[in-house]
Amino acid sequence: MAKSLLIISRQAPWAGPSAREALDIALAGGAFDLPLGMLFLDDGVFQLAPAQQPAQLQQKNLAANLQALPMFGVEALFADARSLLERGLDAEHLTLDVEVLDDAALAALINRFDQVVTL
Structure with a gap:
């Protein structure tokens, strides 16, 4: 059985x-x-904010990669409620359908996976 991974x-x-x-x-x-x-x-x-213009910073747009996640079977997508609030992002206007989690739910999420990689 494959071990689960949280990125x-x-x-x-x-x-x-x-x-x-x-x-x-x-x-x-x-x-x-x-x-x-x-x-x-x-x-x-x-990364979830709409209407980004990465070309102005000479960066590649990650939007296509983000949209491909569900097509590759990565459907368990989450965002931290506090991080969204502190950065003025509205969960209703994100580019991906993510489950927004509070602090208690974050701890439970991390404990649910066998391995965790932070980047």
Whole structure:
């Protein structure tokens, strides 16, 4: 039986390679039917913000990769309620359908997975 994996993405899409690396791990794991989930935490919630213009920062757009997650079997997508609130993001207007979790639910989520990778 495959061990479950939770990928915690904590970096904004323009803050370096971590956001893309987290997505690459999720897409690869999904392609191999690995039971996994992805949590957007801290500045990682900025990956879910609509109407981003990464070309102005000479960055690649992660939107297509994010939209591909469910197609690769990565359907357990989560965002931290506090991170969204602190950054002024409305859960109703995110680019992905994610389950928004409070602090207690975050702890339970992390404990539910066999392995956790934070990027």
